[in-house]
Every structure is written in structure tokens, then in C-alpha cells.
Amino acid sequence: MRSGRLASLAGAALLLWSASAQAHLASTGLGPVYDGISHFFLSLDDLLPVLAMALLAGLNGPVGARRALFVLPAAWFVGGLAGFYGGAAGLAAGVTALPLLVLGTLVAADRKLAWFVVALLACALGLWNGWFNGAAIAVAGREAIALVGMGGAVFVLMALTSALVLSLRSPWARISVRVAGSWIAATGLLMLGWSLSGRA
Amino acid sequence: MSKTRVRRGAGLALLLSFALLAAPALAHEQQGQAAGFVTGLLHPVSGPDHVLAMVAVGMWGAQLGAPAIWLLPVSFPLAMAFGGFLGLVGVPLPGVEIGIAVSAILLGSMVAAQARPPLWAAAVVVGLFAVFHGHAHGTELPAGQSGLLYSIGFVVATGCLHATGIAIGLLHRWPWGQATLRLAGATIGVAGLFFLWRVV
Numbered sequence: 001m002r003s004g005r006l007a008s009l010a011g012a013a014l015l016l017w018s019a020s021a022q023a024h025l026a027s028t029g030l031g032p033v034y035d036g037i038s039h040f041f042l043s044l045d046d047l048l049p050v051l052a053m054a055l056l057a058g059l060n061g062p063v064g065a066r067r068a069l070f071v072l073p074a075a076w077f078v079g080g081l082a083g084f085y086g087g088a089a090g091l092a093a094g095v096t097a098l099p100l101l102v103l104g105t106l107v108a109a110d111r112k113l114a115w116f117v118v119a120l121l122a123c124a125l126g127l128w129n130g131w132f133n134g135a136a137i138a139v140a141g142r143e144a145i146a147l148v149g150m151g152g153a154v155f156v157l158m159a160l161t162s163a164l165v166l167s168l169r170s171p172w173a174r175i176s177v178r179v180a181g182s183w184i185a186a187t188g189l190l191m192l193g194w195s196l197s198g199r200a
Numbered sequence: 201m202s203k204t205r206v207r208r209g210a211g212l213a214l215l216l217s218f219a220l221l222a223a224p225a226l227a228h229e230q231q232g233q234a235a236g237f238v239t240g241l242l243h244p245v246s247g248p249d250h251v252l253a254m255v256a257v258g259m260w261g262a263q264l265g266a267p268a269i270w271l272l273p274v275s276f277p278l279a280m281a282f283g284g285f286l287g288l289v290g291v292p293l294p295g296v297e298i299g300i301a302v303s304a305i306l307l308g309s310m311v312a313a314q315a316r317p318p319l320w321a322a323a324v325v326v327g328l329f330a331v332f333h334g335h336a337h338g339t340e341l342p343a344g345q346s347g348l349l350y351s352i353g354f355v356v357a358t359g360c361l362h363a364t365g366i367a368i369g370l371l372h373r374w375p376w377g378q379a380t381l382r383l384a385g386a387t388i389g390v391a392g393l394f395f396l397w398r399v400v
Contacts, residue, residue, distance in 0.1 A: 003210075004206045194347035
């Protein structure tokens with residue numbers, strides 16, 4: 001009884017101690033790793049290609065998916081470091097469109113790919129998007145450690161999504177994944193158009 | 201009071217305190233994101249010509265059965281995005297509005313007649329009209345909004361219209377449903393004639 005009262009008092013004290021709300025990440029002090037994680041989940045430019053890669057890896061079976069799961073975050077980190085130390089973020093116009101178009105089309109087509117092709121695509125995507133992210137981090141004057149957060153977020157999304165697709169047994173569920181792939185490819189094609197027209 | 205209940209009470213108080221201490225997520229990383237998505241999502245449903253044609257595609261796919269029921273919704277977004285791409289890079293497409301009106305007439309007629317052409321012919325008809333719809337509607341991004349989010353919203357809304365058409369088309373398994381579908385197809389065809397009359 002006495003312990004319960006003490007706990008309630010401690011809780012009430014903490015309630016009185018609450019800080020004011022802060023709207024901007026810079027003032028929350030979460031640090032560069034969390035900045036990297038939140039940047040990834042809030043940037044569809046990065047999130048959507050990884051989602052497409054995870055769908056493709058899942059459709060192509062566990063062997064390719066396992067390779068892609070580890071290759072993609074590693075390549076993202078390596079590409080990010082290369083971009084951080086030698087990249088130029090100004091070249092980024094339209095770069096998100098190509099992975100969306102290629103990966104989305106492959107998902108929509110649902111052709112069986114060899115495991116090394118899946119791993120190679122994951123590597124190319126990781127180097128490609130990682131490089132531009134690293135370059136952007138350098139231009140913004142932030143710390144490269146944000147790439148660790150990004151790599152972790154990529155790993156989590158890749159693991160959960162590809163595992164979900166791998167577990168699908170119903171033909172209709174597989175068709176739904178293909179429809180999602182066609183939507184992603186269509187978005188990529190429109191994005192390519194926006195980029196070429198200079199209106200993105 | 202048992203120890204478990206004391207611990208539970210203390211845990212709840214702590215959880216509540218932490219919830220009140222938590223800072224909100226970063227709200228404004230990029231500008232125009234939400235507006236771009238909503239504009240893209242609402243754009244296809246704002247024009248009755250687009251809505252009727254998309255629903256007719258789904259209904260026709262359901263009438264034709266597998267594999268058309270899933271092949272048409274997979275291929276249509278890609279063909280539509282190709283039309284949008286042509287519009288964005290400045291390739292002119294003469295008679296776009298007439299093409300859209302004719303699409304409602306033809307697709308409605310196919311549903312009304314329960315037409316069963318070869319799969320490739322159905323795909324060509326649907327793909328051709330998708331290019332017109334994409335060219336007319338895929339390029340209308342308001343200034344200051346995100347091209348990526350607009351594209352996603354546009355593609356998702358079109359896919360949802362297809363899904364609506366497929367859901368309606370599932371009535372085809374009952375005799376009374378077949379008659380209802382044919383009537384709905386005829387109505388779409390007549391609406392297409394009205395759109396054509398308005399354009400010409």
C-alpha cells in the first residue's frame with residue numbers, strides 16, 4: 001500500500017516536471033544517428049526504392065532476399081561514405097526516379113531472378129542512394145555517423161517487408177505485390193518526366 | 201496491495217510521465233509534401249470522365265476473369281504514367297480530350313456487350329486509352345508542391361478506382377449481376393457520348 005502511494009507520488013512529481021513541447025529535431029538533441037533514422041523514414045525519395053527492393057527480394061525467394069538484406073545496408077553505408085568524402089549533392093535531380101522505375105517494373109513483371117542478380121541490384125541501389133545521401137550530409141555540414149542510422153533503418157525495413165512477402169502463399173497476395181510494383185514503376189516514370197521537365 | 205499491482209501502477213505512472221515529456225516529431229522537413237499527395241489523390245476523382253473510364257477498366261477486367269482481372273490493373277498504371285511522361289517532356293498528343301471521351305464510350309460498350317476479345321487486344325485497347333488519360337491528367341502539378349507525392353497520390357487514386365470497378369465487376373458471377381453490369385456499361389457509354397458532345 002505504502003509502496004503504491006510512493007509510486008503514485010513519484011509519478012505525479014514527474015508529471016509536474018514535464019518539459020515544453022519542441023517542434024524541430026535540431027532542438028530535441030536526438031543526435032545524428034537518430035537524424036539518419038528519421039530522415040530515412042520521412043524521405044519517400046529513399047523509402048520508396050528500398051520498399052521496391054524489399055518487394056523484389058521477397059518475390060525472388062529466401063536465398064536472394066537473405067543476400068539483399070545484408071548487401072543493401074552495407075552498400076548504402078559504403079556509398080554514403082564515398083559521397084560524404086567525394087560527392088556532389090547537386091547531381092541529385094531525378095536520381096530517385098531510375099531505381100523506382102527499374103525495381104518497380106521488375107516487381108510488376110514478377111520474373112524469377114538469380115540470387116546474385118537480386119544482390120547486385122541491392123548493391124547498386126545502396127551505392128546509388130547512399131552516395132547521394134552522403135553527399136547531402138556533407139553539404140549540410142552534418143556528421144557522417146547519420147549514415148549508421150540510415151543503414152539500420154534500411155535493414156529493418158528490408159527485413160520486415162521482404163519477410164512479409166516471402167510468407168505470402170495466396171496467389172492473390174502475390175498479385176497485390178505485383179500491382180504495388182506497377183504503382184511504384186508508374187510513380188518512377190512520372191518522376192522521371194518531372195525531372196526532365198525541370199518541375200520536380 | 202500485491203507487489204505486481206504496485207509495479208504495474210508505478211510503471212503506468214512512469215509511462216504517462218514519459219509520454220508527457222516526449223517531444224513531437226519533426227513537422228516540416230520539406231515543403232509542399234502533404235499538399236502534393238492530396239492534390240494527386242483528388243485529381244483523378246475530380247473528373248467524371250476519368251472516374252468512369254477507370255471503373256469501366258476494372259469492371260471489364262472482372263468480366264473477362266483471370267488473367268485479365270489482374271493484368272489490366274498491373275499494366276494500366278504503367279501505360280498511364282507513360283502518357284504522363286510524354287506530356288511532361290513536351291511530346292504533344294492531338295485530341296486528348298476526344299480520346300478520353302472515346303475511352304468511356306468504348307470501355308462502357310465492351311462492358312455492356314460482355315465483349316471477350318483476345319487478351320492482347322484488350323490490353324492494347326486499355327493501354328492506348330491509358331496514355332490519353334495520363335497525358336491529360338498526370339502533368340497538372342500545382343506550383344510549389346512535391347512531384348513525387350503528387351505522382352504517388354495520382355497513381356494510388358487511379359488504382360483505387362480500378363479496385364472499385366473490379367469489386368463492382370464481381371457481380372458478374374450472378375445472372376442478375378451480369379444484367380446490372382451490362383446496364384452500368386451502357387450508362388458509361390452514354391456518359392462517354394455526352395463527354396464527346398461537350399468536347400466537339
